[in-house]
Amino acid sequence: MAHNKALNAEFAAFAAGLDTAAVKMIASGEAIMKYPGTVLLAQMGLIPEPAPPSSSSPDPSPAAALVQKTQFEPFSLLDNACGPGLIAGVLQEELPKDVLAKSRVLCADVNGNLVDILKQRASIEGWVGVETAVLDAQNPGLPENSFDYSTVNFAMHIIPDPDAVLTATKSLLKPNGVIGITTMHSTTKGWTDDLLAALSSLSSSSSSSAPPILSFTPEPPLPAKIPMTVNNRPEWAEADGVRDQLEAKHGFEDVRVRLLPHKSACLSGADAVERFGMMVRMVTGTYWSDSTRSRVEAELKEKGEEGGLLGYVERFLDQRHGGQAWELEWTMVVATGRKPGP
Known part of the structure; x- marks a missing residue:
């Protein structure tokens, strides 16, 4: 698709290393997606529920963690369409190093340039328990029943065949394994x-x-209006649509979907x-x-x-906003589900 080609061309600009442009790209992504990603991991039961950042509206419908834990335990997680490592970065911040050292976090993306950036970031920041791979989320080729968790953070509205992603994810999750997904809601204005x-x-x-x-x-x-889905799958920008895909179409259980308002600043x-x-x-x-x-x-x-x-x-934009800073408003879909167990 044209969107995907344009994105790949942009990401290729960062192939040379974790330079200033890559650092800015990471910071820009985290300003928008870090808080929703943190909420997702909490809903999956991996970390505590975060307090909303000062620039965000309170979440009107916090969801209980899908897996309740009294202490942190080693785990295996596949972060599909990982980008420069937002999910892995949150895990590194929130979990004890001894737990991470016994865990496996596989960060995979079809774009090798982004995987290279993540590798360098992991080395620079001293990440623990992180592996990387260039894989297509639609056909990752990973063993069945091999992961406790799998995340797809802000990609199901872009990936050409999201059904293939769900089929593959359900296969590679262990029984009772948890999937976590975020997408942009159709009402999002953002930029x-x-x-x-x-x-x-x-x-x-x-x-x-x-x-x-x-x-x-x-x-x-x-x-x-610029659509939030670029793969001709508008259901991935709606809470009910995401629920239907996970629950009715692909058989995940304990599906929980919520809308998360969020704001980020433009200076x-x-x-x-x-x-x-x-x-x-x-x-x-x-x-x-x-x-x-x-x-x-x-x-x-x-x-x-x-x-x-x-x-x-x-x-x-400076003229439009009177030379002042302004806020961008986002609405995110945060969804989790569990693979049926025995």
């Missing part, structure tokens, strides 16, 4: 409203006397572009042709926008 406003302003007048920025209207037009237009520039390129790469993108960049530079499209978006 999308700002981005659509910025891109739409290119071909519309800011006042009755000011001409549009561009001499043409990019085609095809952008959607009125300025430059901060927003630094955090979400990849998304600007992903969206324009998905909806606009190569020739359209080239023409947009060329016209912006002709008009003195040396930073091209990203520079324009940065300046637009």
